Amino acid sequence: MNVGSYFRPQTIEEIYELLSNSKQPTKVLAGGTDLILHLHKAPEPVNIVDIRGIDQLRSIEEDEDKVSFGSMVTFNQIQMSKIILDNYKALAKAASLVGSPQIRNQGTIVGNIANASPAADSVPALVAMDAEVLIASKYGQRWERIEDVLKGINNISLASDELILEVSFKKIPGLRSGFAKLGRRNALAISRISGAVGIVTNNNFITEARVALGAVAPNPFRSHLIEQALVGRSLDEVISDSVLEVASLAVAEKLGNRASAPYKRQAIKGVVRQALEDILHV
Numbered sequence: 001m002n003v004g005s006y007f008r009p010q011t012i013e014e015i016y017e018l019l020s021n022s023k024q025p026t027k028v029l030a031g032g033t034d035l036i037l038h039l040h041k042a043p044e045p046v047n048i049v050d051i052r053g054i055d056q057l058r059s060i061e062e063d064e065d066k067v068s069f070g071s072m073v074t075f076n077q078i079q080m081s082k083i084i085l086d087n088y089k090a091l092a093k094a095a096s097l098v099g100s101p102q103i104r105n106q107g108t109i110v111g112n113i114a115n116a117s118p119a120a121d122s123v124p125a126l127v128a129m130d131a132e133v134l135i136a137s138k139y140g141q142r143w144e145r146i147e148d149v150l151k152g153i154n155n156i157s158l159a160s161d162e163l164i165l166e167v168s169f170k171k172i173p174g175l176r177s178g179f180a181k182l183g184r185r186n187a188l189a190i191s192r193i194s195g196a197v198g199i200v201t202n203n204n205f206i207t208e209a210r211v212a213l214g215a216v217a218p219n220p221f222r223s224h225l226i227e228q229a230l231v232g233r234s235l236d237e238v239i240s241d242s243v244l245e246v247a248s249l250a251v252a253e254k255l256g257n258r259a260s261a262p263y264k265r266q267a268i269k270g271v272v273r274q275a276l277e278d279i280l281h282v
Ligand SMILES: Cc1cc2nc3c(=O)[nH]c(=O)nc-3n(C[C@@H](O)[C@@H](O)[C@H](O)COP(=O)(O)OP(=O)(O)OC[C@H]3O[C@@H](n4cnc5c(N)ncnc54)[C@H](O)[C@@H]3O)c2cc1C
Pocket: 027, 028, 029, 030, 031, 032, 033, 034, 035, 036, 071, 097, 098, 099, 100, 103, 106, 107, 108, 109, 110, 111, 112, 113, 114, 115, 119, 120, 121, 122, 158, 162, 163, 164, 165, 188, 189, 190, 191
């Protein structure tokens, strides 16, 4: 492994100092499930700032309007959290389907975002909610939508002295949600395609829809095309050929004539159907 110096700060201010003073490539270490693999391939030594000692980054909180959690919150915490289960089941389900129990115990949602894989399972669920990250350095803080900071495969717009402190999304009264993914026949396989769907209804008719897809484009994205196909439908006919055809069209639009397009155009129908079934069968 190509590791330079190793630091284990005890406060957030210490993290800021370590990141801003470093003259060498430096990476934040959270659960390490992606970073350790990266260090094996790193061409030059990478300094490590291990943030696991900072307990204030491990909490999940809610107030009247929003749900927030810190950057050391793991998949396991999210899948078990009453706050998440009460407000947004799609995120809990996405976390529960990641890797293996060991990966879910160690891996964090923020690491999943920062690694910026097209197939990151928690990210479609967060993008569907327009979730934001709090980006911080010794010079200040700013909130940005996750969909806006992801800039391509393994590319996130963070300066070398910045880290993510928190994730937050607004509560949507009456939201019901589901998540589905298709992977290889192996519990440790990452998604070949995934989708998160959230709906709000009034008198059995959908008044608001939020849909985001993963492993279709360089980063998960919100599909307004599928959302428009859902709004106005009654729940009795929501799982219909016409909605699933629109999902297929949304994927075709993104993938063009890529080799995976014929498979994914069909697979997305199963993913959207399963996510909607999650919602209807609760
Ligand atoms: C066997 C295996 C199976 C897996 N299966 C799945 C799966 O099914 N679905 C899936 O989505 N993923 C899967 N993953 C990947 C998943 O574990 C990671 O994406 C994980 O979420 C990364 O979080 P971490 O805490 O381990 O981050 P780390 O590995 O510690 O960090 C990952 C990257 O994020 C950066 N980073 C971490 N925290 C911050 C922060 N606060 N601010 C700024 N940058 C930060 C690090 O510097 C690094 O670049 C799997 C991984 C393995 C090894």
